[in-house]
Amino acid sequence: MGKKGDLSEFERGRIVGARRAGLSISETAQLVGFSRTTVSRVYREWSEKKKMSSKRQSCGRKCLVDVKGQLKMGRLIQDDRKATVAQITTRYNQETQNTISERTARRTLKQMGYINRRPHRVPVLSAKSRKLRLEFAEAHQKWTVTDWKNVAWSSGTRFQLQHSCGRVKIWHEQQESLDPSSPGSPAPAGGGGVTVWGIFSWHKLGPLVPIERCLSATDYLGLLGDHVHPFMSTVYPSADGCFQQGNAPCHNADVISNWFLEHKEEFTVLRLPPQSPDLNAMEHLWEMVEREVRTMAAQPTSQQQLRDAIVSAWTKASEESFRHVVESMPQRVKAVLKAKGGPTRY
Structure with missing residues (x-):
């Protein structure tokens, strides 16, 4: 490949095409990702000499x-x-x-000029949500990776037979919209699905539990007793663990609060602020499971096959993959602080 300053005919063609379409030098530079000087030089060379190739392209290994x-x-x-x-x-x-x-x-x-990102809509955060997110980030800005290793992350999610809308990444040019309604974006989810609940920490991948119906406080109490308590006792026998949970209605029931009070000597509870998927390491693990399922040679065609595929993908998650996201928590907190409680890229 040539030197960094070399441009291919394709890249030069994009610059010339954008300028001929009426874009200014600055607009063209932003579109193609090159400096204004480069854009000006390439267009001038084309205008004066009809030049569309670099003399230096013969340098180095052939593209x-x-x-x-x-x-x-x-x-x-x-x-x-x-x-x-x-x-x-x-x-x-x-x-x-x-x-x-x-x-x-x-x-x-x-x-x-192609990038691969998930279509998304920036969440509309209320003033209250921004305040709560900022307060959480301020309260945990001094937490180190060692502190975050003591957190057990949990949440539930639903996987669709076709795909979960918003989880699938698409290729698009830099200037294209990332809104799911734009051309080439994933179609709305459909065809039935499977709901699961899971738990993990930096130290260990926990159980994955199929959920057959909308969780009530009684159902969630069963999850706490059957899965959360054994996991916390095994992974954090010194009672230095912290169990993270969200803000679902069943999480705030009196019977759930009483259960946590009964076990306060064994572990503490970390409540994330609402509308904060960027602060929940569990979301990254769900994305990994989704990618694994969607790249399987034999795609699931029934709910049972989808359930089996999700379990298989969950058990294949490597330590490196789920440890990496926990280790990124200090950066995530800093991003929320920088955004003053607003949404971040995570």
């Missing part, structure tokens, strides 16, 4: 994906916005002699 290859990769993206890098690489390498690696495919897509 494995030429303009024709980039066009092919662009078609693959348009055909399946939800494809993984591995799937794109496999499809690209079909019927071609010059095969590429996943790393090359990822780098090429980045050069072409």
Whole structure:
């Protein structure tokens, strides 16, 4: 590959095309991701000399994906916005002699201006929610990774047979909207689904429990006794553990509060502020399970098959994967502080 300053014909073509379409130098620079100086130079060279290639492109190793290859990769993206890098690489390498690696495919897509992110809507936080989030972040800003290792994370979620809306990542160009209603975004979830509840900590992956109906206070009390208490006793025998739970109605019932009071000598309770998935490490684990299920060769077609697939994906979660998200908690708290309680990128 050439020097950092080299531009491919495809990149030069994007700059020229944007300028000819009426975009200013600044707007073009923001669109293509290059400096205003580069944009100005490339367009001037095209205007004066009709130049669309760099003299320095012969430097270094030849690029494995030429303009024709980039066009092919662009078609693959348009055909399946939800494809993984591995799937794109496999499809690209079909019927071609010059095969590429996943790393090359990822780098090429980045050069072409594609990024892979989940469609999302920024949550509309009330003034009260922002205040509570900020207060939580201020109260825990001095917590270290060691402190967060003492937290057992828990929550429930629902997986759809087709997919859970908002969890699937899509490829899109930088200037495209990330709203789920934009072209290429996942279709609404449907076809039935499975609800599960899980618990984990930095030290250990806990049980995954299928939930057959909407949890009542009595049902949740059963979860606490059958799964939370044994997990906390095993992982934190010194009574230094902290059990995290959300703000579901069943969590705030008197019978639940009384149960925690009875066990206050064994572990404490960490309540996250409302509308705070970015502060719940459990959300990251659910995303990993979703990705594992959606990349299985045989996709589930019934609720029982989906349940089995979720259990299989849960048990395959590596220590490195769920430990990493716990270790990211100090950065997440800092992000909330910086946003003054507003939403963050996590």
